[in-house]
Amino acid sequence: MALFALRRLVLAIPLLIGITFISFLVIQLAPGGPFDYIRGEESGQDSKLIERLNKEYGLDQPIYVQYWRWLVRIGRLDFGRSFQPDAKPVLTKIGERLPITLFLNFIQMIIIVALAIPIGVASATRQYSLFDKVTTVFVFIGFATPDFWLALLLMILFGVQLDWLPISGLRSLNYEYMTFWRQQVDFLSHLILPVTVVAFGGLAGLSRYMRQSMLEVVRQDYVQTARAKGLPEPVVIGKHALRNALLPVVTILGLSLPGLIGGSVIIESIFAIPGMGQLMVQSVFSRDYPVIMGNLVIVATLTLLANLFADLAYGMVDPRIRFAGRRGRRRR
Amino acid sequence: MRGARVGSLLALALLALVSLLAVGNGGRRVAVAADEPAANEKPAYGDTFVQASIGDITGLIPNITSDAPSHTVSGLIYDGLVQTDKDLNWVPSMAESWQFSKDCLTLTFKLRKDVKWHDGKPFTAEDVHFTYKTMMNPKTPTAYRDDFELVRDVQVLDPYTVRVIYSQPYAKALGSWGTAMLPKHLLAKYAEEGKLREAPQNTTNPVGTGPYKFQEWKSGEKVVLVANKDYYVQGRPYVGRIVYRIIPSQATIFLELKAKGVDMADLTAIQYARQTDYAAFKQDYNKYRYSANRYTYFGFNLKDPRFADKRVRQAFAYAINKPELIEGVVMGLAREATGPYRPGTWAYTDKVKRYPYDPAKARQLLAAAGWTDKNGDGILRNKDGQPFTFTIRTNQGNEERKKLAELIQQRLKEIGVQSDIQTIEWAAFLKEYIKQKRFEVIILGWGTGIDPDQYPIWHSSQMGPDQLNQISYANSEVDALLEKGRTSCNQKERVATYHRVQEILAEDQPLIFLYFNDALPAVSSRVRGIKPEPSGISYNFIDWFVPKALQRYTSG
Numbered sequence: 090m091a092l093f094a095l096r097r098l099v100l101a102i103p104l105l106i107g108i109t110f111i112s113f114l115v116i117q118l119a120p121g122g123p124f125d126y127i128r129g130e131e132s133g134q135d136s137k138l139i140e141r142l143n144k145e146y147g148l149d150q151p152i153y154v155q156y157w158r159w160l161v162r163i164g165r166l167d168f169g170r171s172f173q174p175d176a177k178p179v180l181t182k183i184g185e186r187l188p189i190t191l192f193l194n195f196i197q198m199i200i201i202v203a204l205a206i207p208i209g210v211a212s213a214t215r216q217y218s219l220f221d222k223v224t225t226v227f228v229f230i231g232f233a234t235p236d237f238w239l240a241l242l243l244m245i246l247f248g249v250q251l252d253w254l255p256i257s258g259l260r261s262l263n264y265e266y267m268t269f270w271r272q273q274v275d276f277l278s279h280l281i282l283p284v285t286v287v288a289f290g291g292l293a294g295l296s297r298y299m300r301q302s303m304l305e306v307v308r309q310d311y312v313q314t315a316r317a318k319g320l321p322e323p324v325v326i327g328k329h330a331l332r333n334a335l336l337p338v339v340t341i342l343g344l345s346l347p348g349l350i351g352g353s354v355i356i357e358s359i360f361a362i363p364g365m366g367q368l369m370v371q372s373v374f375s376r377d378y379p380v381i382m383g384n385l386v387i388v389a390t391l392t393l394l395a396n397l398f399a400d401l402a403y404g405m406v407d408p409r410i411r412f413a414g415r416r417g418r419r420r421r
Numbered sequence: 422m423r424g425a426r427v428g429s430l431l432a433l434a435l436l437a438l439v440s441l442l443a444v445g446n447g448g449r450r451v452a453v454a455a456d457e458p459a460a461n462e463k464p465a466y467g468d469t470f471v472q473a474s475i476g477d478i479t480g481l482i483p484n485i486t487s488d489a490p491s492h493t494v495s496g497l498i499y500d501g502l503v504q505t506d507k508d509l510n511w512v513p514s515m516a517e518s519w520q521f522s523k524d525c526l527t528l529t530f531k532l533r534k535d536v537k538w539h540d541g542k543p544f545t546a547e548d549v550h551f552t553y554k555t556m557m558n559p560k561t562p563t564a565y566r567d568d569f570e571l572v573r574d575v576q577v578l579d580p581y582t583v584r585v586i587y588s589q590p591y592a593k594a595l596g597s598w599g600t601a602m603l604p605k606h607l608l609a610k611y612a613e614e615g616k617l618r619e620a621p622q623n624t625t626n627p628v629g630t631g632p633y634k635f636q637e638w639k640s641g642e643k644v645v646l647v648a649n650k651d652y653y654v655q656g657r658p659y660v661g662r663i664v665y666r667i668i669p670s671q672a673t674i675f676l677e678l679k680a681k682g683v684d685m686a687d688l689t690a691i692q693y694a695r696q697t698d699y700a701a702f703k704q705d706y707n708k709y710r711y712s713a714n715r716y717t718y719f720g721f722n723l724k725d726p727r728f729a730d731k732r733v734r735q736a737f738a739y740a741i742n743k744p745e746l747i748e749g750v751v752m753g754l755a756r757e758a759t760g761p762y763r764p765g766t767w768a769y770t771d772k773v774k775r776y777p778y779d780p781a782k783a784r785q786l787l788a789a790a791g792w793t794d795k796n797g798d799g800i801l802r803n804k805d806g807q808p809f810t811f812t813i814r815t816n817q818g819n820e821e822r823k824k825l826a827e828l829i830q831q832r833l834k835e836i837g838v839q840s841d842i843q844t845i846e847w848a849a850f851l852k853e854y855i856k857q858k859r860f861e862v863i864i865l866g867w868g869t870g871i872d873p874d875q876y877p878i879w880h881s882s883q884m885g886p887d888q889l890n891q892i893s894y895a896n897s898e899v900d901a902l903l904e905k906g907r908t909s910c911n912q913k914e915r916v917a918t919y920h921r922v923q924e925i926l927a928e929d930q931p932l933i934f935l936y937f938n939d940a941l942p943a944v945s946s947r948v949r950g951i952k953p954e955p956s957g958i959s960y961n962f963i964d965w966f967v968p969k970a971l972q973r974y975t976s977g
Contacts, residue, residue, distance in 0.1 A: 121848025176618035363641025
């Protein structure tokens with residue numbers, strides 16, 4: 090298994106280079122350059138600066154030269170500096186935004202998993218019952234509700250009218266003057282609305298997947314066998330069926346790991362959360378190539394790693410899959 | 422529709438009820454309007470002022486940033502030698518006096534001797550010289566070098582006297598020294614190497630001489646400033662702490678305002694006119710309205726032969742109903758523009774040709790230019806039978822401009838001119854359309870600054886791809902006037918010059934000046950000392966205060 094993992098890791102390097110090259114090309118295809126913002130709608134700004142900056146940052150060079158320079162720097166783990174006037178190192182910029190996004194996404198994922206799996210199992214075992222129908226409608230309402238709309242409604246209700254929860258941001262303004270525990274309460278109360286909105290919207294996918302997978306499994310012979318030998322239903326479902334039904338869900342969870350570092354732009358903008366989603370979108374709008382590329386490298390690396398982990402996790406959940414010499418076939 | 426209205430009425434009623442209850446519980450809320458000074462409200466130090474900002478700042482050295490949020494924040498950290506007063510005249514700031522030579526070629530500043538940088542070092546003439554050198558250093562990424570191109574030399578006569586020598590008289594000479602002064606003792610090394618952007622003063626530790634000191638910048642979240650207790654003007658500013666909260670959604674800013682989470686935010690026209698017109702809001706906030714230095718225009722590509730004909734442009738001006746646009750798009754919260762200067766400023770004149778809504782006259786002018794509807798299908802064609810059609814382009818995400826485009830499209834259709842509307846993302850718009858002059862008509866705006874010199878926008882030498890005369894306007898008389906206006910230091914003479922410029926522009930209609938937008942800030946009613954002037958409210962920010970009894974936050 091170690092050998093398998095190693096081989097996959099080595100093979101990932103050319104893949105990563107390919108991904109970055111294509112990304113680099115695509116980003117530069119978008120019209121407009123990183124310094125065009127200087128020419129705004131104010132008179133009295135010197136437009137010669139655009140040309141000077143393009144030269145200084147090597148943007149007047151052919152694209153393969155630019156890519157090669159970038160690749161050489163990345164090889165030394167130098168992600169460069171942002172093109173914005175603050176010229177912060179890319180890693181600093183990402184470092185400022187990543188913790189809150191990771192934290193939020195992690196909580197959201199736990200809540201979604203904790204709710205979606207029981208919902209999926211319960212509606213599968215009671216297929217076409219009232220419970221199944223109600224939860225189906227519920228999760229689809231969540232899926233279909235635009236999150237910015239729900240967010241605004243909740244903000245009006247809990248933030249403006251009832252005044253129970255803060256509307257936006259991460260901390261109150263007098264945060265520094267609070268006791269330690271008060272600070273934790275303050276921080277968590279800021280997270281309630283955004284986490285609720287995202288979790289409500291994210292329930293549908295996973296719970297439907299769980300339901301489907303469970304429905305397939307409960308029809309299998311070994312479940313019949315388990316029932317036939319007189320095991321109580323909770324054991325049949327909870328032990329024999331669930332373990333197998335979880336397999337595809339594990340794949341999905343593994344593949345959603347890289348998503349943990351990408352924030353939702355809409356949620357972040359509405360709740361004024363300074364996360365990765367906002368950083369990425371602002372970088373795209375301002376054509377801040379180093380930040381976009383830095384972000385992409387990290388996401389691509391995580392995606393490849395997550396793929397690998399999903400495969401490895403398979404081996405643990407499903408003993409039939411072995412990695413010795415040949416890669417085991419992934420079941421769908 | 423009815424249901425929605427009843428719903429929102431209910432919501433309003435509920436809201437009013439909630440806020441009444443809040444008043445009942447709080448008990449201490451004083452219902453005094455801000456412009457009604459109560460005897461016991463002495464100016465007091467302290468409290469925190471929370472301002473909502475829709476965008477993050479991009480850096481803390483204003484000389485190398487070019488966005489509004491950065492300049493707002495830096496404006497309180499740094500001072501220049503001069504500043505503007507409530508009437509937008511230049512008055513002393515760090516310079517206590519100045520003198521122009523008779524030929525206007527030398528300008529001598531006497532500096533105040535009591536000014537200190539935030540780190541305690543004295544501010545001297547060396548810093549002025551350094552700031553000038555930095556602005557002129559080709560490695561400095563500043564967009565404001567033009568202000569200093571005509572300076573031949575800056576001489577330090579003694580630590581508190583600076584002489585600036587110009588190669589030719591320059592009208593904006595005095596105002597250009599309102600530029601933020603930079604600390605030589607901290608930035609000399611970075612400026613020389615052209616690494617000003619990477620200096621810690623640009624991201625974590627800016628040092629200025631202004632009324633507020635920097636405390637922290639949490640990227641995407643907030644910028645915090647605290648009062649400079651050693652400020653050289655009449656002690657220190659009253660408000661103890663300022664927090665700029667970065668809230669990227671207009672809707673969220675508005676909700677925060679309703680929940681009293683922010684003390685100042687700019688309202689949109691519809692928020693100002695309709696959504697804040699209830700008692701609770703009026704009690705918690707004072708709304709202000711003044712004309713901003715920014716106008717919206719409908720601009721022609723004058724390289725397009727159809728629009729090169731003045732009669733066509735004038736016809737469009739007659740066909741567009743400006744009062745209708747102002748009413749329909751910004752709820753009447755704008756002032757009709759007749760030229761590039763804001764009504765009320767010293768360069769403005771209203772004695773120019775006007776174009777009241779008159780579709781008949783528009784058709785007449787178009788017919789004279791060869792555009793007629795011979796077959797009666799309602800579409801104007803030229804003598805080769807080509808219909809008059811074009812595309813109105815504007816930047817994506819600006820609802821106001823999109824609505825303008827739609828209303829204008831309708832009015833033009835009535836005189837037989839067909840148009841499409843296209844909105845394009847800003848960077849792409851600049852690159853693909855503006856720079857390459859691949860547009861027919863655009864709806865955009867210009868921020869005009871304080872001085873009436875608009876050489877970069879109107880002079881025929883400024884038509885390059887990165888330059889601002891994007892509509893390719895060329896008029897030799899205007900060129901001469903602009904040159905004269907910017908090299909004169911006689912205000913009377915300049916008034917006459919710019920009046921003539923406005924007359925020509927009104928006659929030529931190189932673009933149709935639509936309106937000057939109003940700025941519509943709402944400020945918490947617990948803040949006192951605000952004196953609205955035609956130029957705005959923020960000019961006397963350091964005099965704003967919150968009476969002790971109404972202070973809401975500890976200011977640290």
